[in-house]
């Protein structure tokens with residue numbers, strides 16, 4: 001699958017979402033994201049941020065409207081073609097969803113193993129990345145023995161290790177202190193410099209203002225794009241992270 005640099009990588013047109021017979025929790029959501037863009041998804045609790053991300057990672061279907069990923073209308077894509085699309089989307093779940101019977105190392109190695117990476121490469125990259133997020137001494141630890149913040153960092157490492165085309169993160173710094181939060185944000189920035197399109201749902205306004213990326217602002221299911229005048233995105237830049245992720 002090739003990605004057209006001029007085509008939206010994520011596109012929503014008049015998307016509505018309701019759970020069961022309830023009210024619409026997303027209403028007429030329309031936006032396009034350029035490949036390589038970086039957005040914060042902000043808005044009060046209950047605004048629909050997690051629901052919007054779930055639509056992008058194909059965990060939910062919209063009640064109405066059109067969603068396309070990588071230029072393909074999801075509704076008309078065959079079931080067989082969906083898993084390869086889904087594998088190009090890295091997700092940091094709010095509740096981590098780590099595999100508790102596997103070590104931190106094996107949780108993070110999983111996407112590389114699925115992608116068929118060499119054992120020596122897996123060893124090198126996983127150790128480097130877990131060290132970078134401060135978990136060098138916890139490679140063999142199983143998630144239940146780690147703190148919330150440590151599990152969050154394992155979950156972030158797992159989401160970025162295979163360099164997804166799209167990275168979605170739901171409150172990824174909710175369980176860590178501000179210096180670690182900034183470090184994790186830097187990791188997302190470095191991934192973005194390598195060409196990944198990034199959307200981060202967060203409550204941390206300090207970080208949003210400091211980093212200055214455009215915002216997708218949700219309120220009671222209505223979306224407003226803030227500070228994002230065009231479809232153009234910066235070209236991938238050189239990064240000091242080339243070997244790390």
Ligand SMILES: Nc1ncnc2c1ncn2[C@@H]1O[C@H](COP(=O)(O)OP(=O)(O)O)[C@@H](O)[C@H]1O
Pocket residue numbers: 019022025043044045046047048049050051052
């Ligand atoms: N599984 C669900 N079933 C029914 N309602 C849900 C479900 N998940 C979320 N909601 C409702 O959808 C709305 C948006 O929730 P959510 O997307 O979690 O918002 P946010 O992530 O911004 O806090 C809320 O009113 C919430 O109660």
Ligand SMILES: [Mg+2]
Pocket residue numbers: 049050051094170
């Ligand atoms: Mg949420």
